[in-house]
Amino acid sequence: MLKLEISYRGILIIALALIAAWAIVELWPVILIVLVALILMLGLLPYVDSLVRLGLPRAASVLLLMAAILSVMGGLFGLMVPAMIDELKDVRDNLPASAREVEELLAGLGMKVELQERAGNIDWDTLISGRAAVDYGQRLLSTTLSVITVVVMTAYLLADTPRLGAFISQFIAGSRMDESERLFRSLTRVVGGYLRGQVITSLCIAVFTFALLSIIGVDNPLAFAVLAAFADVIPLVGALIATVPPVATALQESSTRALAVLIGMVGYQQFEDRFLVPRVYGTILNLPPLIVLIAVLAGAELLGVIGVLLALPLTAAGRVGLDYVIEHRHLPLMPETEDQPFAPDAPPEVEPEPRRRLRDVVSRAARRATGRNR
Numbered sequence: 001m002l003k004l005e006i007s008y009r010g011i012l013i014i015a016l017a018l019i020a021a022w023a024i025v026e027l028w029p030v031i032l033i034v035l036v037a038l039i040l041m042l043g044l045l046p047y048v049d050s051l052v053r054l055g056l057p058r059a060a061s062v063l064l065l066m067a068a069i070l071s072v073m074g075g076l077f078g079l080m081v082p083a084m085i086d087e088l089k090d091v092r093d094n095l096p097a098s099a100r101e102v103e104e105l106l107a108g109l110g111m112k113v114e115l116q117e118r119a120g121n122i123d124w125d126t127l128i129s130g131r132a133a134v135d136y137g138q139r140l141l142s143t144t145l146s147v148i149t150v151v152v153m154t155a156y157l158l159a160d161t162p163r164l165g166a167f168i169s170q171f172i173a174g175s176r177m178d179e180s181e182r183l184f185r186s187l188t189r190v191v192g193g194y195l196r197g198q199v200i201t202s203l204c205i206a207v208f209t210f211a212l213l214s215i216i217g218v219d220n221p222l223a224f225a226v227l228a229a230f231a232d233v234i235p236l237v238g239a240l241i242a243t244v245p246p247v248a249t250a251l252q253e254s255s256t257r258a259l260a261v262l263i264g265m266v267g268y269q270q271f272e273d274r275f276l277v278p279r280v281y282g283t284i285l286n287l288p289p290l291i292v293l294i295a296v297l298a299g300a301e302l303l304g305v306i307g308v309l310l311a312l313p314l315t316a317a318g319r320v321g322l323d324y325v326i327e328h329r330h331l332p333l334m335p336e337t338e339d340q341p342f343a344p345d346a347p348p349e350v351e352p353e354p355r356r357r358l359r360d361v362v363s364r365a366a367r368r369a370t371g372r373n374r
Contacts, residue, residue, distance in 0.1 A: 032306065033146060037153035039313050041161070042188050043195035048158050062158045066151065076226050083223030087249050183324050190316045197280045201272060202229040205242065212264045216257050218250045232272075234308055235296045239269045291315065 006014075024031065044065060051061035157164070172180050206229035213221035228242035243265040251258035295315040299307030 029146075032303070033149050033153065035310065035314075036150050036306075037157055039191055039310070040150070040154045040195075041157040042191040044154070044158060044192075045161060045188055046192055048161075058162075059159050062155050065158075066155050070151070076229075080223045080226040080230075083220040084227065084245070087220060087223075087245065090249070090252060179324075183320070186320045186324075187317055190320055191313050194313050194316060197277075198233060200280050201276060202232045204276060205229060205232045205268065205272065208268050209242070209246070209265070212261065212268075213246055213250075216250065216260050216264075217253070218246055218257065218261065220249070224249070235292070235312065237300075237308065239265075243269075 047065055048058070048061050051064065052058050056064070169177065169180075206225040209228040210221045210225035213224055218224070224246045227245060231238040231241035234241065243262065246265070247258050247262050250261045292312065292315070295311040296308055299309075299311030299314075301307070303310070
């Protein structure tokens, strides 16, 4: 038989936990936006503090930094999106001929695949019209609103960081204040280092893609370079996104150019994964490759593309927290108490008989010694 007894306070805690779980599920989109804004705030905070030290007001520093970032991002999208739309139309129109090129290339390698007929049977009007067009429009609108919300929230967090820190410090004991500040600096260093490293790797793949496509003679090399830079942010899947569009465009000219682009992009991805990334990030993330792979797969399964983007910074932040716990493992995380809310009231503990006898003997000896001294 299993006998389960729970105190009234335990029942109340369970009810509150269930209500909190329900609120998290219902408010998950909002929590996700706040989480992204916090990550961006941790990454951009050192730059805002640098501008403040130069003499600019904090609000002006935040506005200047956000305006610079949005201007750069808007200019890059302005270069990329129109060119990608034109290239997509060309790929759609020339898809049967490109499929025939692939068939001939595979036939030379001893493989027989019927691609031209399948390419000609694709109904593009069905794919990009009707209900699909409405779904794409809704997703685009939702994504745009989420991006605007994240930008505004990040700006508010950067501007109100001192007041936010003062508010949180009220709930931290004075003896733990130095440790809390050191933990916050570690989080800022890790997240900021990840963002800076990502900018470096994105810039490198953009330069390589532009040079490769310019040498081979593929149209719109700058647009494909910008696409590769943005795709490099996405672990694992980003390599495919950066490779397929320029290969498809080069295939319209000849299968030889497409093969050259494919070899060049795959070779660079190997260089980036094995040489560039370990040296750019160094020991900032301090994550084994297996943990990175598991984190990315888990993020993709739970949250899709957003989960993939958040996997590495969140895992790195979790590693900082784990290091802090290991460093202070000799300290109790919570004060030890005999009060257990999920257990029924227990009778008072009775002191063991041998321990009580030893305590009485020591007490009598101390009293006799005190009497002799007097």
